[in-house]
Amino acid sequence: MASPATEPRAADSPLVDCDVHQAWSDPEAITDRLPKRYRKNRGYTLPGSAWSNPHGLNRRDAIPDDGGRPGSDPETLLEHHIERFDVDYCILTGAGIIEVGIAPDPQYATALARAYNEWLIEEWLAVDDRFLGSIVVPPQVPETAAELIDEFADHEQIVQVLLPDANASRKPYGRREFWPLYRAAAEYDLPVAIHPGTAGRGVSNPPTGAGYPSKYIEWHTVLPATYIGHLASLLTEGVFVEIPDLTFVCIEGGLAWIPHLLWRLDKNWRALRVQTPWLERPPSEYVEEHVRFTTQPIEEPKDPSHIRAIFEMISAETTVMFASDYPHWDNDSPTAGLPPLEDDQLRNVQYRTAAETYDLPSNAFGDR
C-alpha cells in the first residue's frame, strides 16, 4: 500500500474515512426483515459478480475471531481499523447491497434496501457514533427511492444516499427521471453517492462500449468508464442548476481521468452550448461546487510529481476526500494511502472536505 506516490498522514490530523464496508454475518439479518411474501424462498437473490478476484474480495486479516465475513463484527472493525488508525468517523457503505440497483424487480429491490437500511441503523449506527450510514436506494423507480429517503433520512447518523455505479434502468444518472430521487436527498441535505462493483452485472450495461471484459483485472481497470458516462450526463442535463443543493460523491472511481473529462466537456460546451441552454457556466465549474471524489484506489504513478499534477488539475484540496475501502483486498491504509500533498491540503483531503460535505459536527475536530 505504501508506494512512492503516497505519503504518511499529516501529523496529528483528524481523519474521516469515506468508504468502509460493513457486512452482515448471516443473511438472515436482512431476510428476517423482509415482508413475508419474500421470505418463503429462504435467502435472497441479487445478481452476483461474473468476474472473480483471484485473491478474494477481502483482506484475510480482517476476518473476525468468530470466523465470519470481514467487516461483519462491529467490535473487530472498531479495533482493527477505527481505533488502530484513530479514525474520527467512517462512512459505512455496505457489502453486497448496492446490487439492489441492478436487480430486475424494483419492488423486491426496494424491500431488500429497506431491510438493509433498518439493519444498518439497528446493528451498526447504534453501536458507535463514529459509524455514519449511507442509506441504499434502488434507482430503478426514482419516486420509490425518494420515499425510502423520506423513511430513513432523519436519523442523525445517516449522512448519504448510496447508488450503484450501474443502474438497472440502464440510463445515465443525469436523466430527468432520476431528479425526484435527487430532490429528496437535497431536501435532507444528503449527498448522493455512487460506488463501483455492479457494472456489467445483473441487468446493467457492459462497463464500456467495448463490451464485457474477460477477467477481473480488466473489469476492475475499466470501472471508471461508467463514472465518465454518469458524470457527463449529470453535468450536461443540468442537475446542479435545477437542484442547487445537491452534492454528488464518486466513491472509489479513481481521480486521474477527471481532467480529461472536464477539459473535453468544457471544450465541447463552448462549441455545443446551444444543446444545454440551462448551463450558466462551463460544466467543470459545477464539479468544483457539487461533486466530490474519494481517494481509494489512489493512482500510483512511478513519478509522484505526476499525481501531484493531477491533484492540481482537479482542485483536489476542495474536491477529494480520503477513503480506505476497508476491508477490501486493495484498500489504502490511512497512514499510507494518501496523496503526496502539502500538509494543509492534505488536511482538507483527510477531514475538512468530508466534514463540510457530510455536515459533520465541527466540535468533533475542535481539539485536533
Add this chain to the structure above:
Amino acid sequence: MASPATEPRAADSPLVDCDVHQAWSDPEAITDRLPKRYRKNRGYTLPGSAWSNPHGLNRRDAIPDDGGRPGSDPETLLEHHIERFDVDYCILTGAGIIEVGIAPDPQYATALARAYNEWLIEEWLAVDDRFLGSIVVPPQVPETAAELIDEFADHEQIVQVLLPDANASRKPYGRREFWPLYRAAAEYDLPVAIHPGTAGRGVSNPPTGAGYPSKYIEWHTVLPATYIGHLASLLTEGVFVEIPDLTFVCIEGGLAWIPHLLWRLDKNWRALRVQTPWLERPPSEYVEEHVRFTTQPIEEPKDPSHIRAIFEMISAETTVMFASDYPHWDNDSPTAGLPPLEDDQLRNVQYRTAAETYDLPSNAFGDR
C-alpha cells in the same frame, strides 16, 4: 481552434496529418462496386447516427465548388488543406464507412468495405501520392477481415487497417477471436487503427456502462470510454506479446485519459498478474512500443502547463501523432491545433512518429 493550450507549428517542419476524411460525392461510387445481389435496393443501408450535431458534422467552407459533400473533391481537398498547410502526407480515413463495423450482416458489411477500398484506391490514391489510405475491414468475422487485408494491403499507398471504435460483435478488441485480423495486418506491417463515431449506434453497446447519452455533446464527450475498454482488453489479453509486430493507433480519442488507464492497469497488474501470466512487463510498457495516439481533438485546459504535464506522463514525443480531422466541425488546424511542446518534441508529433509508424519514405522529409 487556436487557444492558450495550442501553439503554432514548429517552423519549417514537415507534417503528416493522420486523420483526413475524404468522402464520395455520390453513393453510387460505392453501390456501383457492390455485387449485383446488393444493388437491387438502390443505395445502401448502414446504421446512422442517433445523435445530431447542431452545427452539422462538417466545416461549411470545405464544400467544393460543385456544392457536393465536404471532402468529396480531391482537388478542393488538396487546395484547401494539403497545399494550404503544406502537408506532406495525409492519411485518409473515409466518411460514413467504418459503420460497416456496426452492421448486423457481416457479409453485406464485407461487400461494402471491399467496394469502399476499391473506390479509395481508384478515386483517391491514384490522384496524388500525398494521399495515403486506410483500408476499412469489418471486424465481425476476423477471418474475413484478414482476407480483405490480403486483397488490398499490397498497394504501396495503403498504410493502415481501420476499424470502428465500436464493433458489431460487441466484444473488446483484445479478445483472441480478433487475432487473425491482427496477424494479417502485422504480416503486411500495417498498423490497426480505431476511429470513433460508431459507439452506441447500430448493433453496438452503449458508449459507457451508464447507458445511452441524450445529446450529441454528451455522446461526443464520453467517446474515449470505449477506447479505455478496448485498450484495457488489448493490453491484458496479451495481443502485443503474441503479435510483437502489431501497432495499434487510437485516432481522435483524446489523450488526457491515458495516464489514468495505465497507472490503474499497472497497479492492478502488480496485484493481479496471476490472471495475465503472458505479460512479461507492466502493461503500460507495451503502450510505449505498440500504441500510438493522434492529437485531434486536443484537450485545451485553461493552464497550458496542464497539457504539457499530460504529454510528459504519456511520453508524447514517441506516442502521439498530429491529426487535423479535416473537414469535420471541430478539426484542429495544422498551424494551431498542436500541443505546446519544445520544438524537437513537436517535430516528433508533427511527422517523425508518423513516418516510423507508417513506414513513410524518409527521403520525403530529407530536405526539410
